[in-house]
Amino acid sequence: MKLFTYNFLIIFIIISCNKNIDDSTNSDINELWPFKVYEFDNEGNIIFSEIDILDFSPSRECASCHPQQYQEWKLSSHYKSTNNPIFKIQKNKAKEHFNNKGDRFCIQCHSPSLLISGLYDTDTLELSDDINEIINDGIGCDFCHSTTRLNTASLILDDYNLIDTDYYLNPGEGIKYGSNQNPQSNNFHDSKYNSIYQDSRFCLPCHNMVIRNVEAHMTMVEWASDPLNVMADNRNCQSCHMPFEGDHHNHMFSGIDVDLTKPLDHFENQIRIESIESLLDTAVISYFYNTESEIADTISNNDTLKIPFTIQNKTSHGIPSGTSYNREAWIELKVLDELNNVICEFGTIESNKDFLDYDENNIIFTSWVQNEIGDTIFSSIDIHSIIDNTLKINESVEWNYSCFIPDHISGLIKVSSRMRIRPVKPQLFYSDIEFNEYLYLLDNIPIFDINLSRIEKIIIID
Numbered sequence: 001m002k003l004f005t006y007n008f009l010i011i012f013i014i015i016s017c018n019k020n021i022d023d024s025t026n027s028d029i030n031e032l033w034p035f036k037v038y039e040f041d042n043e044g045n046i047i048f049s050e051i052d053i054l055d056f057s058p059s060r061e062c063a064s065c066h067p068q069q070y071q072e073w074k075l076s077s078h079y080k081s082t083n084n085p086i087f088k089i090q091k092n093k094a095k096e097h098f099n100n101k102g103d104r105f106c107i108q109c110h111s112p113s114l115l116i117s118g119l120y121d122t123d124t125l126e127l128s129d130d131i132n133e134i135i136n137d138g139i140g141c142d143f144c145h146s147t148t149r150l151n152t153a154s155l156i157l158d159d160y161n162l163i164d165t166d167y168y169l170n171p172g173e174g175i176k177y178g179s180n181q182n183p184q185s186n187n188f189h190d191s192k193y194n195s196i197y198q199d200s201r202f203c204l205p206c207h208n209m210v211i212r213n214v215e216a217h218m219t220m221v222e223w224a225s226d227p228l229n230v231m232a233d234n235r236n237c238q239s240c241h242m243p244f245e246g247d248h249h250n251h252m253f254s255g256i257d258v259d260l261t262k263p264l265d266h267f268e269n270q271i272r273i274e275s276i277e278s279l280l281d282t283a284v285i286s287y288f289y290n291t292e293s294e295i296a297d298t299i300s301n302n303d304t305l306k307i308p309f310t311i312q313n314k315t316s317h318g319i320p321s322g323t324s325y326n327r328e329a330w331i332e333l334k335v336l337d338e339l340n341n342v343i344c345e346f347g348t349i350e351s352n353k354d355f356l357d358y359d360e361n362n363i364i365f366t367s368w369v370q371n372e373i374g375d376t377i378f379s380s381i382d383i384h385s386i387i388d389n390t391l392k393i394n395e396s397v398e399w400n401y402s403c404f405i406p407d408h409i410s411g412l413i414k415v416s417s418r419m420r421i422r423p424v425k426p427q428l429f430y431s432d433i434e435f436n437e438y439l440y441l442l443d444n445i446p447i448f449d450i451n452l453s454r455i456e457k458i459i460i461i462d
């Protein structure tokens, strides 16, 4: 497959060009750092593991000395990765279709400490409070901070191999690894500087997945498709998703999700929304012109106003990225008269939970995935094909809107547009009867507007 070669090439380029890995090559760096070994078969059964679940501390134990990181992480999707109803419903479906393999497929990224310590059949086990807490942490502090080496291979899966992830960790030895070059000592743990924490590939093992030759989540490959990102690594994942805030790196890992189980005005969601808005602020830019033409300054009645339009991606991966099949971004454009009555509108919806109008006049960025029999689905494990309509990295999309200006309009008209994005398509909640009891969550789906995408033009009726 062509795409495959391309991906491998890109991963190879990341490996060979990344300047973050000081002067030494990757293999030299890897030789320096110890890690504990585990092995599983292709059902995901642990055959052997040097890692015990209690090698990881509950994240709560870090809170007294690292209160900011702890509070931010508590608001992150990394913490909430197994604690939301969407995950639970979809994981149960995966288990129905693929037995234990389905279960373990999900937790290899969403609750990795559980998988590699072989403790997955948690439904049937009596566990201590500490163990329950560590499991409940999802992707906890110690999972990341016991990582010693990078895994530079993308996760490439098929029906036979649904669990195939490799993590290089050294937990339980009282050492925390991180990006702090000269950490002060403390009584609780040793600290070791490891340059991989400032490398985008630290995020690779979970933020990239090909399944049955379908590119399901490709954030890392998208990012790496811009040679500037790879060569200079000046826009690593951490720089946007873990911004430095004077004394620490923000651990909220804002993307686009809020906690759907809480109302939008809940203080936790308010903090996330503020952070998501600032992340989104300059993510795209738009113009009322394209390579063919520019918007006119005047128009006559009974004429059709042509609205040439361009939207350009200014961020470091696709929009949306990741689980792009659950997310959607679109252009809302309105033509209004002097009294703000609508003459024409595109991409408008009345409430946050309305479906978009997927007609050819609207610009909508998302992807659609299908299972074996061609049904649209909203979960990764059954993916057999994808229609990818996302706005690619560095891509500009051009469009021509048109709007008929009737006789009775006079004076001035206003054309305005903005790009909007929401983390979940409302369709997801109608995709399975299991969601019926959660339809109230639809009220908590936010819609964000991207600041730099807001444009306006006044046109005179002559």
Ligand code: HEC
Pocket: 077, 078, 080, 081, 082, 087, 109, 110, 112, 139, 202, 203, 204, 205, 206, 207, 237, 238, 241, 242, 253, 254, 255, 256, 257, 258
């Ligand atoms: C062990 C696997 C793993 C690693 C390593 C990892 N992530 Fe994640 N990340 C996830 C999972 C799983 C989710 C989704 C959780 C959920 O919403 O259920 C996620 C969610 C996110 C989100 C939030 C998306 C949103 O809309 O809220 C961002 C941003 C993110 N990760 C960035 C990073 C960055 C940057 C790194 C590297 C420094 C990283 N991740 C490393 C597994 C991982």
Ligand code: HEC
Pocket: 057, 058, 059, 061, 062, 063, 064, 065, 066, 141, 142, 145, 176, 177, 178, 179, 180, 181, 182, 183, 184, 185, 186, 187, 188, 189, 191, 192, 193, 194
């Ligand atoms: C008794 C206080 C204390 C506790 C508890 C504690 N730490 Fe630390 N940690 C520190 C101090 C002090 C530093 C050094 C900070 C500095 O130099 O700015 C540090 C540094 C770190 C670093 C940076 C290491 C580096 O070289 O970059 C990481 C990562 C870290 N801690 C993770 C954790 C995790 C995870 C936990 C919970 C399992 C935890 N810490 C619990 C006090 C503590």
Ligand code: HEC
Pocket: 059, 062, 063, 066, 069, 070, 071, 073, 074, 078, 139, 140, 141, 142, 144, 145, 178, 179, 180, 197, 198, 202, 238, 239, 242, 247, 248, 249, 250, 251
């Ligand atoms: C998804 C992985 C991930 C998780 C989960 C995570 N960290 Fe980090 N942490 C990082 C990375 C990556 C850096 C380095 C960021 C950089 O330097 O750009 C970091 C940096 C740090 C540092 C160094 C000081 C700073 O803020 O830069 C400390 C201390 C720390 N983390 C503690 C914690 C604690 C405590 C938790 C849990 C509450 C936690 N981390 C959860 C990935 C993670």
Ligand code: HEC
Pocket: 200, 203, 207, 219, 220, 223, 235, 236, 237, 238, 239, 240, 241, 254, 255, 256, 279, 280, 283, 314, 315, 316, 317, 318, 319, 320, 321, 322, 323, 327
């Ligand atoms: C230049 C800043 C920037 C960099 C660098 C960056 N991101 Fe993002 N990221 C964003 C913005 C803006 C969004 C929200 C808009 C969107 O959907 O892309 C986002 C969204 C996300 C999401 C949520 C899914 C989504 O589409 O909303 C994940 C997961 C994510 N990023 C992971 C990563 C990873 C992993 C890397 C490194 C390979 C990375 N990002 C690099 C700016 C950045």
Ligand code: HEC
Pocket: 086, 087, 088, 090, 091, 094, 102, 105, 106, 107, 108, 109, 110, 155, 205, 206, 207, 208, 209, 217, 255, 257, 321, 322, 323, 324, 326, 327, 379, 380, 381, 423, 424
């Ligand atoms: C390759 C690692 C990986 C595997 C395997 C995986 N996920 Fe995820 N998942 C992620 C990452 C990374 C994100 C965040 C991407 C983003 O924000 O767009 C995510 C996001 C999610 C989200 C929340 C974001 C949304 O779309 O609203 C849900 C729910 C989810 N996954 C469920 C599952 C289930 C259920 C399974 C098993 C059938 C699974 N995942 C398997 C890595 C994985």
